[in-house]
Amino acid sequence: MAVLSKIRERSMFLIIIIGLALFAFVLDPSTLGDFFNSSKMNEVGEVNGESITTQEFIQEVEKYKQQVGANVPEMQAVNAVWENIIRKKIYQNQLAEAGITIGEADVWNELVSAPFVQNNPDYQNEAGLFDEQKFKQFLADTKENNKDLWAQWSAYMNQVKENLSTTTYNNLITAGLRASLKEGENEYMYENKKLSAEYVYVPFTSISDSLVKIKKSEVEAYIKDHEADFKVDASVDISYVTFDITPTAADENALKADVASLIEDFKLATNDAIFLSENESDTSLNDVFQFKNQVNAQVSESIFSGAKGDVFGPYNDNGYLKISKITEIAQMPDSVKASHILIPFLGSQRASADVTRTEEDAKKFADSLLTVIKSKKATFETLAKEHSSDKSNADKGGDLDWFNYNTMTPEFRDYTFKGKTGDLGVVKTPFGFHIIKIDQQKNNQNVVKLATLSRKIVPSEATENEVFRNAEEFSLALSNNKKFDDVAKQKNYTAKPAVGIKALDENVPGLGMQRQIVSWAFNKDTKVGDFKRFDLEVKHVVVTLTATQEKGLMSADKAINTVRPILVNEKKAAMLADKLQGSNLQDIAKKNNTNVRSAEGVTLKSPTLSGVGVEPKIVGAMYNAKENKIYNSVVGDRGVYTFKVTKKENPVALPNYEINRSRIADTRKNSTYKMYEAIKKASNIEDNRAAIYSGN
Numbered sequence: 001m002a003v004l005s006k007i008r009e010r011s012m013f014l015i016i017i018i019g020l021a022l023f024a025f026v027l028d029p030s031t032l033g034d035f036f037n038s039s040k041m042n043e044v045g046e047v048n049g050e051s052i053t054t055q056e057f058i059q060e061v062e063k064y065k066q067q068v069g070a071n072v073p074e075m076q077a078v079n080a081v082w083e084n085i086i087r088k089k090i091y092q093n094q095l096a097e098a099g100i101t102i103g104e105a106d107v108w109n110e111l112v113s114a115p116f117v118q119n120n121p122d123y124q125n126e127a128g129l130f131d132e133q134k135f136k137q138f139l140a141d142t143k144e145n146n147k148d149l150w151a152q153w154s155a156y157m158n159q160v161k162e163n164l165s166t167t168t169y170n171n172l173i174t175a176g177l178r179a180s181l182k183e184g185e186n187e188y189m190y191e192n193k194k195l196s197a198e199y200v201y202v203p204f205t206s207i208s209d210s211l212v213k214i215k216k217s218e219v220e221a222y223i224k225d226h227e228a229d230f231k232v233d234a235s236v237d238i239s240y241v242t243f244d245i246t247p248t249a250a251d252e253n254a255l256k257a258d259v260a261s262l263i264e265d266f267k268l269a270t271n272d273a274i275f276l277s278e279n280e281s282d283t284s285l286n287d288v289f290q291f292k293n294q295v296n297a298q299v300s301e302s303i304f305s306g307a308k309g310d311v312f313g314p315y316n317d318n319g320y321l322k323i324s325k326i327t328e329i330a331q332m333p334d335s336v337k338a339s340h341i342l343i344p345f346l347g348s349q350r351a352s353a354d355v356t357r358t359e360e361d362a363k364k365f366a367d368s369l370l371t372v373i374k375s376k377k378a379t380f381e382t383l384a385k386e387h388s389s390d391k392s393n394a395d396k397g398g399d400l401d402w403f404n405y406n407t408m409t410p411e412f413r414d415y416t417f418k419g420k421t422g423d424l425g426v427v428k429t430p431f432g433f434h435i436i437k438i439d440q441q442k443n444n445q446n447v448v449k450l451a452t453l454s455r456k457i458v459p460s461e462a463t464e465n466e467v468f469r470n471a472e473e474f475s476l477a478l479s480n481n482k483k484f485d486d487v488a489k490q491k492n493y494t495a496k497p498a499v500g501i502k503a504l505d506e507n508v509p510g511l512g513m514q515r516q517i518v519s520w521a522f523n524k525d526t527k528v529g530d531f532k533r534f535d536l537e538v539k540h541v542v543v544t545l546t547a548t549q550e551k552g553l554m555s556a557d558k559a560i561n562t563v564r565p566i567l568v569n570e571k572k573a574a575m576l577a578d579k580l581q582g583s584n585l586q587d588i589a590k591k592n593n594t595n596v597r598s599a600e601g602v603t604l605k606s607p608t609l610s611g612v613g614v615e616p617k618i619v620g621a622m623y624n625a626k627e628n629k630i631y632n633s634v635v636g637d638r639g640v641y642t643f644k645v646t647k648k649e650n651p652v653a654l655p656n657y658e659i660n661r662s663r664i665a666d667t668r669k670n671s672t673y674k675m676y677e678a679i680k681k682a683s684n685i686e687d688n689r690a691a692i693y694s695g696n
Contacts, residue, residue, distance in 0.1 A: 001151065040124050045082070046686040047089040054692070073513055075506035078693055087676070090683055091165045165239030170672045177668035185654075185656045192651035195622050198596050199643035200580060201612060202571045204637075212568045219556040219563045225291045230554040234690075235500045236521045237547040239484055240511070241493045243471040243540040249363050252321070259321050259455055264310050266325055271449035276357035281453040289332060289417075289447040290404065301323065304446055320454040328449040334405065338397040338418045341369060341383055342390040344432035351432070352389070357415060366426045366433035373435065374424060382435055389432070398437075412436070429688060441480045445518040471540035472531055478531050484544040497546070501692040511541060518610050522690070576640040577633040585630065588642050613638060 044057040064601040065072055095102070112132060143150045220455045223230045230274045258440045262279055270277035273285040292304050306312065306326055313323035344351040347360035357365065369387065381397030387396040405417055411429045416438055419425070423438045459467075464524060477487045488495040498509045503522050520543070522531055523664050531544040549555060556563075582588040585596045599609050599622075607619035618636040625631055625645045634641045 017326075027695060043693065045688050045689060046684075047086055048093050048476035048684050050093070052089070056083065057085070057689075058275075068274045072397055073506050073515075074695065075504055075515060078689065079442070084548065086360055086512050086680065086685060087166075089160055089680055090676070091169050093683075094424070094679065095165055095347050096602060098169075100162055100168060100172070102168065106164055107157055107161050110164055111157060143570055148355050155340045170675070173675060174669040174672065177665065177671075179668065180655050181661050183664055186655030187660045187664060188657055189650065190623075192603060193623070194649040195619070195645060196647040196653075197602070197622050197643050197645045197650075198585055199609075199618075199641050200585055200592065200596055201601065201609075201639055202576050202592050202594065204569050204576075207570060207575060211225045212571045214567050214571075215562055216556050219560055222563050222567060223553055223556065224558055227553060228232060229284045230559055232549060232551070232554045232558075233502050234551040235502050235549045237497065237499045237519070237549075238501065238508075238521055238543050239495045239497050239546050240541050240543040241474060241488050241495055242312055243467050243468045243474075243542075244458050245464055245538050245540070247457050248463050251460045251463055252457050253541060254460065255321050255455055255457055259323055259399070259453065262312050262453065263313075263323055266323060266451075266453065267309060269325075272325065272327060272540045276451065276453055279453060280455075281367050282456050283452060283454045285451055287329075287449065288410075289330060291334060291405070291445065291447055293513055295448075295450070296322075303448060303450070311390065315456070317455070318470075320456050322452050322454045324450045324452040326448050330418075330447050331444055332405070332447045334415050334445060335402050335442040336438060337402045338400050338416050339380065339393075339439060340390070340400060340412075341380070341388040341398050341435040342432050343368075343369070343387065343435070344389050348432045348575075349430045355389070362433050363426070363428070366435055370424065370426050370435050373437075375423075377437075380435075383435075399439075417441075468540060471542060475531065475533050478542070478544070484531065484546075487695040490545065500549075511536070517543055518543075524696035570607045573635045575634075575642050578639055580633045580642040582632065582642070583630055585642065587643060595633060615641075618643070 043051045118130045125131040195627040296317045299312045311325045316323045343362045343366045345359045384398030409429045415427045506515045589596045607616040615636045629642045632642045
């Protein structure tokens with residue numbers, strides 16, 4: 001029986017694993033044997049020697065989807081869960097090494113101090129104070145009688161424990177991240193000491209880039225010397241041509257003729273809602289008045305000169321072909337100023353917890369207030385302050401100020417825009433009963449109600465077939481061993497690149513969420529130069545794999561755009577070094593056909609040289625230089641310098657440096673994210689997710 005019990009417990013996991021294996025088999029039959037290799041099946045990764053099992057990971061992904069909604073993209077869920085698990089295990093490891101344990105008492109203390117627990121009436125005694133025993137009894141009863149609710153409480157308590165782990169570790173670290181007054185003094189000096197200097201500056205741009213040759217071997221050597229800056233995950237580059245399935249002019253004209261054929265029947269229709277439904281309108285009947293500026297400009301003049309029953313169109317409106325029929329014409333202001341007193345009832349929207357009036361009682365009370373106001377209109381403001389539940393304007397006597405036609409809920413809108421200035425009445429809305437006073441109206445004008453039949457302009461079947469044929473012809477041309485870019489150019493298509501796509505990415509730049517393309521590009525059978533047509537929702541796309549990058553150091557070809565400017569400037573600096581040697585700034589300037597420049601009041605906080613720009617390296621060198629000593633051929637970000645510091649001016653000493661010290665300490669204490677990233681970088685993390693979620 002024990003064996004059968006274990007099998008039942010693991011049945012869902014086995015179903016998921018087998019399902020994933022079969023899915024991988026469909027994508028690539030050769031992966032089935034690899035998938036059931038024990039290391040690949042049982043582990044999705046490892047953190048500091050502690051494995052992350054596939055079962056654990058899949059369960060967490062499913063739990064995450066349930067929490068945030070089923071529509072979350074698969075890889076977004078996978079990546080979010082991965083980061084959560086990594087963070088959890090890193091903090092657990094750090095606490096274990098420090099000999100710190102988060103116990104049940106710690107979790108319980110955190111739980112009972114939560115405001116939503118403390119303030120819940122179910123856990124309070126007769127005096128309205130939190131009763132810990134009542135809360136314990138509630139949890140015990142829930143565990144015994146309500147498994148679903150207990151599961152939620154258990155998950156919450158686990159989350160509390162994880163949060164405590166993180167908070168405890170961060171607090172331990174930040175407790176030691178203090179700063180001394182001497183550090184505060186040094187910061188003050190660094191930021192406010194002013195430097196004056198004379199210098200000769202020769203920019204890198206004085207030497208043409210064409211005179212500097214960079215070898216591939218030099219790029220490779222630079223990458224090896226700066227490995228930390230060029231470590232990369234496995235990635236691929238692709239290029240693609242899209243074949244958009246969009247309607248043609250012929251498609252639009254055919255649809256226009258179809259819509260136009262309905263005009264006479266539309267005029268004769270007695271039930272416009274049924275007419276729209278029977279003739280497959282993409283929009284339903286709109287029973288709202290429209291002002292002239294809200295009607296499509298192509299037909300607004302005609303419509304507002306027309307009569308009830310007239311039909312206008314067809315006209316193109318934001319990708320739809322439409323015909324519109326005037327169903328009602330009226331005069332209406334474009335804005336109204338009104339006041340109200342809101343009386344909610346039990347069950348009305350946004351009613352506060354203390355509302356106990358029934359709908360009938362609320363109506364009677366609103367009517368009684370209206371009677372009082374009609375007998376003496378001056379009481380409106382006072383009654384609004386005393387009785388209106390709309391506290392946003394109750395203090396202003398219920399004044400809502402000016403609003404336009406589409407601002408208020410329909411019942412409120414219709415009363416205030418169809419009525420006239422001075423009207424008083426009671427109107428029911430989803431929020432309760434409103435005693436409304438129309439204070440002012442302005443800009444009376446014609447308005448219309450329109451019944452509009454609309455059809456979305458979509459490509460015809462012939463157009464879809466033509467686009468598909470073009471994509472197939474492009475693929476066929478590639479099958480003849482022709483280069484992707486050459487075929488695209490020959491057929492006047494634009495080939496678009498997507499660079500640096502990673503194995504667990506879901507988004508393809510320019511194409512959106514296209515996991516299928518990423519999986520194909522990372523499939524072990526896909527080679528550089530291979531291509532494939534993908535049929536997307538509103539387009540076909542032909543994709544070719546242009547390059548692959550193995551996990552490790554970035555290739556020289558990939559790094560060239562980053563490394564080349566650095567190496568070019570290094571070589572230019574060497575070429576300029578001899579020209580800026582000497583013991584006299586004037587002679588050095590003359591030799592380089594330039595002038596001696598001056599810098600006044602420069603600080604480390606603002607390391608800018610007038611006429612040159614930001615040069616932190618040079619200002620830093622000046623800060624540590626001796627006065628009146630010439631320093632030759634100092635390399636900056638923009639060129640090479642020879643300089644002499646003529647003056648160093650210390651700032652006025654402060655009575656104490658507590659403000660600076662506190663700022664340093666606060667900055668350190670608020671760097672827990674950087675602290676975590678540093679721990680993460682130092683951790684040994686093995687990520688095998690690609691074995692499950694990519695096409696390898």
